[in-house]
Amino acid sequence: MPASDSLFHTAQRLHIAGDLPGAEQLYRQHLAASPHDAAAQHWLGCVLHQQGRDAEALPWLQQAVAANSAPAAWWFSLGIVSASLQQHVEAAEAFRAAVARDGGQYFFWTNLGASEAALGNGEQAEQAWLQALQLQPEQPDAWFLLSAHHAAGGKAALAQQCNYRGIVCEGASKHPPATLAQALHEIGQPEAAQALLRQWLQQEPDNAIARHLLAACGGEATPARCSDGYVQQAFDQFSSSFERKLGELSYQGPAMVAALAAEQGWPQGGWRIADLGCGTGLIGAVLRPYASHLTGVDLSAGMLREARNKHIYHALQQAELGSWLQTQQACFDLAVCMDTFIYIGDLSAVLPAIARSLQPGGQLVFSSELLASDAASFRLNSSGRYSHAPAYLAAQLAAAGFARWQSQPVILRQESGVPMHGELYSAWLAT
Incomplete structure (x- = not known):
């Protein structure tokens, strides 16, 4: 194995291990010996991007994709750095090249949509996000991007639906049961919302918020007003914020x-x-x-x-x-x-x-x-x-x-x- 190849593989190991400065040094040494190695150009661009040095990363990534055989992931890296530098035309072109080579990658489409939106191409952005959701409907990012897009376009009902779907995709790890139950109810899953709230009540039988929201989601009779316990609990807990x-x-x-x-x-x-x-x-x-x-x-x-x-x-x-x-x-x-x-x-x-x-x-x-x-x-x-x-x-x-x-x-x-x-x-x- 040539010495330069050994440098490249060592650089990749350091890169994977998180030693970004060490990986950068070895990528540069490798490129000094093999200046036309597109893979090394790509990975040097990536390690520079990870260190927040996008202006330095950009020309390396541009060189890496100069050959027609450049894989989709390299074009995606170029798009990410171009977008970070607010070069939205170049970013959109790079993301289009990525999806043309591999249309099965969710994040290729979400980032293409974001660049199209930055260029004012709302219809193209929406289509890109919908394509992402065709691939992975359980991912929240595209739902939230669509929500913001519809809100900006004055389509309030669509915006809310997309936002709720994003919340449901994120799930209990990111949202309290009150928020998640509302989202489930609003996307047409009232039984799931009620089950979540009943589970909350099993854990906290005296929780007035859970009891009130169960009624709000159709699991109990509608009260004439919020209970005193609900008002006190709900507002006491976040009065300072x-x-x-x-x-x-x-x-x-x-x-x-x-x-x-x-x-x-x-x-x-x-x-x-x-x-x-x-x-x-x-x-x-x-x-x-x-x-x-x-x-x-x-x-x-x-x-x-x-x-x-x-x-x-x-x-x-x-x-x-x-x-x-x-x-x-x-x-x-x-x-x-x-x-x-x-x-x-x-x-x-x-x-x-x-x-x-x-x-x-x-x-x-x-x-x-x-x-x-x-x-x-x-x-x-x-x-x-x-x-x-x-x-x-x-x-x-x-x-x-x-x-x-x-x-x-x-x-x-x-x-x-x-x-x-x-x-x-x-x-x-x-x-």
């Missing part, structure tokens, strides 16, 4: 209330205000300039702790909303329930209670997740939240004694990469 998470979801609640206040000309410092379901105080911070007295009410001790640290409320109460309202006289000028009714399905008791807590002419502001069909009054979704039909909300507002109201369509936040549609309501009692 709540605002960061809402930021990631582009939550619009505070901005919507601020815009409404400006539009309606709320008086500075003139109102007694109840922030019902106040959470960490995101909405309270917007309400404070208009409040002579601002009361926050929430069931979660963790959320109230975060709200208390903001020093924006005159009073904070830990209580279930309906029970607390029963103790209140007609003392508030404004009640605000942002992202609160999504945890209450049947509003026939809470809306009259809010009305009784308001002074004549008092105002209620609330948001709802939109139930587009009026076939049902409200629906418990696999997310564990309720959505409400506009006709139901109108009937309940009238029954509670509100004299007039108005609503506007809004985007509440992003969910699974797509907009969550809802409505923002203002309702007034008679003066």
Whole structure:
């Protein structure tokens, strides 16, 4: 065996063992003796890429594929490095050459799709990802890429379906049972979702989240509202990360209330205000300039702790909303329930209670997740939240004694990469 061949094989052993600098040194020594060895050019390019030196890797990989006999994997390596250098035209060409030589490799197609998408070739990208899924439908990457593609194209339902399928492919090793159960339910596997949740309940019989989600996925009767245990457990456990998470979801609640206040000309410092379901105080911070007295009410001790640290409320109460309202006289000028009714399905008791807590002419502001069909009054979704039909909300507002109201369509936040549609309501009692 020539000495240069011995160097090459030793370099490969070092490469496999993870000694990248040692492998690079020996590849270079080999190429000094055999400068036209395409295999060594390829592997030197790979070891440079693995060390984050893509600009150095690129010419070696380009030389390696110069011969027509270059295997598909070499073209794939060239595509990866070209894409890393934002050379998307060259990357797409390399990935096309790879799939032309070997069309049975899942990651060849996913990376081709990503390069086509970077070039604005949406249809070609979609076809590449679909081809990847023909090969390995259990792999999550192509599902998530398709989800982002459909979301950018305004196809919300398709985007969500692809996202859920990606979650199911990743499975329990990457997702908690609540997330996985929702995904299973949404892709048409409710029995699997229910089985997962029942298994969770076998392990933790008192887990209120598992119990509520079992109902949300059709395994038990739909409750009229989320249980106290569910609200406390769900919000206590992530109160410290709540605002960061809402930021990631582009939550619009505070901005919507601020815009409404400006539009309606709320008086500075003139109102007694109840922030019902106040959470960490995101909405309270917007309400404070208009409040002579601002009361926050929430069931979660963790959320109230975060709200208390903001020093924006005159009073904070830990209580279930309906029970607390029963103790209140007609003392508030404004009640605000942002992202609160999504945890209450049947509003026939809470809306009259809010009305009784308001002074004549008092105002209620609330948001709802939109139930587009009026076939049902409200629906418990696999997310564990309720959505409400506009006709139901109108009937309940009238029954509670509100004299007039108005609503506007809004985007509440992003969910699974797509907009969550809802409505923002203002309702007034008679003066």
